[in-house]
Amino acid sequence: MINYCGKQAWKNTQLLGFSVKTREEFDRVIGLGINLVEIRVDKFYTAGTNFYQLKDGKFDWNECAYYHLLGRLNKAGRGNTVVNFHLPIEKRICGGHELGLNMSVLEHHDILLQKFIMLEEAFAATGVGEILIVHPPIIPPGGEGKALKNAKIFFDRLDVIRLENGHSTKIGLENMTDPKYKTANLGNKPAHFKAMLKDTRTIGLTVDTGHRMLAKDYSMRVALKLGIPMVNFHFHGNKGVFNPKNWKDDQHLLPTKESGNLGEKAYKNFLRFFRRHRTPIILEIAHLEKYTDSELSEFVENLKKELE
Secondary structure, three states: OOOOOOHHHHHOOOOEEEEEOOHHHHHHHOOOOOOEEEEEHHHHHHOOOOOEEEEOOEEEEOHHHHHHHHHHHHHOOOOOOEEEEEEOOOOOOHHHOOOOOOOOOHHHHHHHHHHHHHHHHHHHHHOOOOEEEEOOOEOOOOHHHHHHHHHHHHHHHHHHHHHHHOOOOEEEEEOOOOOOOOOOEOOOOHHHHHHHHOOOOOEEEEEEHHHHOOOOOOOHHHHHHOOOOEEEEEOOEOOOOOOOOOOOOOOOEOOOOOOOOOOHHHHHHHHHHHHHHOOOEEEOOOOHHHOOHHHHHHHHHHHHHHOO
16 A cells, blocks of 8 residues: 655655766765766766776676765765666767667677666666666668667567566666757657557656757657656757757757746646656756856755745
């Protein structure tokens, strides 16, 4: 039986935090009234911290990096903070070994499945990496149809492994913008997720509110009707003007109801969803350095009040 403990207990289930790219950003945000941090694994690698490596054809997790992160949390008195990983595998991380690995290429499936098993082992040992946010695969030669078919095979295999072994991590597959000239991922329309995740039971969605504004065929109403769990949200805004030439349109602004950001209707609709479902919220902001600590803390506190 569910034990309803009143409004305050319900409010306290809300996870809210920032996405960070460096240790310095990590240390900064854990003091800003949040209980959730998302690690951009590729950015941490560039800044000198590698959470895992590929050796002799196998991924291994770097215990020193994991436990160093836990030590920083404990030192700051924030040991209960939830830490998630953002894993855009099309980026150059892990010494370049991961560049080009693709879930829609059958020959890459075994090594990528082993990577998710490795991340589960690391989470079981440390509690770091509770939610794994993943970009849908890049569309390789052969086109969208072949990519969807092979991605479906991958996620079916991953789902079976997770079910048979009782994996505790959550996986959120993130929606993307419309295709750019130089690169195109699956995930700019709900139909992609229906095709990739149909009948899986342990893989859900990461809803990126900024990407939604840059994908003409991505409808939140349709996405909700898919029946796929919403694992978490990347909550941020942009001007909503798609630019196929580069990624400058994906501005990752602090989300507001203002025109030139999320806009009033979308902002209110997202907050209504958060209040009802208490889905974890990640403020994925491009330039945290542009804001003072007091500005970010004030934003967090005001958002908490709006979520009451």
